[in-house]
Amino acid sequence: MDSHLLKVFVAVAKKGNISQAAIELDCAQSNVTSRIKQLEKNLDIKLFNRVSKGVKLTYEGEKLYPDAVEIIHKLEEAEAKIKNLNKQEILKVSSTQVNAPIRLVPFISKLKKDFPEKKIELYTNTSLLVIDSILNYDVDIGFICGKTEHKDIKILKEFEEELYIVEALNDNIQNCVFTYIDSCIYYIYLASLLRNEGNNDFETVTIENYETILACVELGMGRAILPINLIKKYGYENKLKLKKVDDSNTNFSTCLICRKDNEPNEINYFKNIEL
Numbered sequence: 001m002d003s004h005l006l007k008v009f010v011a012v013a014k015k016g017n018i019s020q021a022a023i024e025l026d027c028a029q030s031n032v033t034s035r036i037k038q039l040e041k042n043l044d045i046k047l048f049n050r051v052s053k054g055v056k057l058t059y060e061g062e063k064l065y066p067d068a069v070e071i072i073h074k075l076e077e078a079e080a081k082i083k084n085l086n087k088q089e090i091l092k093v094s095s096t097q098v099n100a101p102i103r104l105v106p107f108i109s110k111l112k113k114d115f116p117e118k119k120i121e122l123y124t125n126t127s128l129l130v131i132d133s134i135l136n137y138d139v140d141i142g143f144i145c146g147k148t149e150h151k152d153i154k155i156l157k158e159f160e161e162e163l164y165i166v167e168a169l170n171d172n173i174q175n176c177v178f179t180y181i182d183s184c185i186y187y188i189y190l191a192s193l194l195r196n197e198g199n200n201d202f203e204t205v206t207i208e209n210y211e212t213i214l215a216c217v218e219l220g221m222g223r224a225i226l227p228i229n230l231i232k233k234y235g236y237e238n239k240l241k242l243k244k245v246d247d248s249n250t251n252f253s254t255c256l257i258c259r260k261d262n263e264p265n266e267i268n269y270f271k272n273i274e275l
Helices: 003-015 018-025 029-043 059-086 099-114 127-135 185-196 210-218 228-233 267-272
Strands: 048-051 054-057 090-095 119-124 141-145 153-159 163-168 176-179 203-206 224-227 240-244 254-259
Touching (some): 003 029, 003 054, 003 059, 018 054, 054 059, 090 099, 099 119, 099 228, 127 153, 127 254, 153 267, 163 210, 163 228, 176 185, 176 210, 185 224, 210 224, 228 240, 254 267
Parallel strands (some): 090 119, 176 203
Antiparallel strands (some): 048 054, 141 254, 153 254, 163 224
């Protein structure tokens, strides 16, 4: 049954007058008449009797009316729910671990302030898995390390990062590299740098806590490569030897991304957010 025909039927039944229903529906009176006739033909019943001041529901029309009202209400309710996706009641956010304390936390803080009714779900993973989760529609937006050239991914916001290789202040440093995970692009860069310098014997140790990594580096147990924001967050900027990474030939910016065909409704907000 055509919902548009039902809407015309309900409007005419409420007004008891075709011309008034046409005004309410913002269409020509002839269109209202033809749609009523079409509905009557589809149902094979007569819905209205003509009276001196307009039209009056027939017995069959009276039987149809409450069901028609309910159907239209359900349709409008469904349309409202779909349109309410503009509010996007739940926002699923993913982030790399390195970005969780320096980007994700202030990001969530701003969201909670500016969109207090929004429910936020958080996930952390590697950059590649964050991208996969967005491509699979499992999350809406995510923070990754470095840019992605994937044809289905859109970069909403890019944040420049200052990376530093950190070592203990003394020179007695073990030949070890600390990282959160060995697929981290920061670690891959540092490992490549060491190998190019002829250091192929370093040990790799993964520790899933950046504050612990910094503490181990301070003790001379090895070196690491981290964003300055993270180093400062844990108060190690004056406790370690810092060597800034030349970023002229690197791509270490943090990017807030989404899927091109699944843009968040607050896209302009995310494009302009400062963290």
